[in-house]
Amino acid sequence: MWIEMDHWIEVNVAVTHEAVEVVSEILTEAGSKGVAIEDPQLINDLRNSGTWELCDIPEQENTEVVTVSGYYADDDKLQERLAQIEAGLAQVEERIGQYRFGNTRFRKLSEQDWANEWKQYFHVTHVGKSLVIKPSWEDYTPAEGEHVIEIDPGMAFGTGTHHTTNMMMERLEKVMHQDALVFDVGTGSGILAIAAALCGAKEVKAVDIDGVAVRVACENVAHNHLSDKIEVREGDLLHGTEGQADIIIANIIADIIIMLLPDIPGKLKEDGIFLASGIIEERREDVEAAAAEQGLKVDAVDRRGGWVVMQFSKK
Secondary structure, X not given: OOOOOOEEEEEEEEEOHHHHHHHHHHHHHOOOOOEEEEOHHHHXXXXXXXXXXXXXXXXXXXXXXXXXXXXXXXXOOHHHHHHHHHHHHHHHHHHHOOOEOOOOEEEEEEHHHHHHHHHOXXXXXXXXXXXXXXXXXXXXXXXXXXXXXXXXXXXXXXXXXXXXXXXXXXXXXXXXXXXXXXXEEOOOOOHHHHHHHHOOOOEEEEEEOOHHXXXXXXXXXXXXOOOOOEEEEEOOHHHHOOOOEEEEEEEOOHHHHHHHHHXXXXXXXXXXXXXXXXXXXXXXXXXXXXXXXXXXXXXXXXXXXXXXXXXXXXX
16 A cells, blocks of 8 residues: 655665665665666576567666665655665665665655656566566556466566566466465565465465565455465474475575574475575575585575575475
């Protein structure tokens, strides 16, 4: 539900690829009414893929810098939100070192500007063999066997166009079976939980530590008529789940996945599968080594644009 507001403040943070997810979380936790990610490498890849109409966006030259943007009501709480963002960004810098390019930038947008910002970048996108991501303002008639996920990019982080989410959805198509119980850790917008259900999962339990993400995911699940299959809860990593899953999915960042790994064997059935994404290629070996310590082996690795999705099972 959007707040009626004449103006919004757009906060832009230019970061490395590895920091995209964590910066998105910081902007969301500060109350952003949506998070936008402008990834030049992704734009170039999609321009060359033939699967997405890019409205004449030119070839991007500097592919190392990703711009993450949050949107905030221009009200009496704005300064408090901006201070929270800056504190969060500084804490991340203490942990991982320099990851920002230049200063945080600000721009005032009208309500009409807001709508146009989303619509110029997001269009119907085909993922894998059967999944289609569609923003609500576009019409699309699915072909036989296609499953449409309707999500507005302004609602929460996770639109399916980033390599990490895209590859995870493709792998879900490959490993899903009809009786599967799926745990989605860090569900965000709920897009992967929805994809899992559409690919055939019997039940999905989606968890996120952020209450705003939980609310948005619930709205998206209901909008896609999947409330009977998907339950969304607030919780820290796997702490919001009970029992053991056939498939666990986590599209987060390498450091958080490594933190999650000790809990995976106990939450995964003996023949279960763990899918991890949000990992840059440089951190793949770190994740693999940490997984081996927990009795997990790598069964498959998908790569695209410097990112990887890793499929694990018990040894």
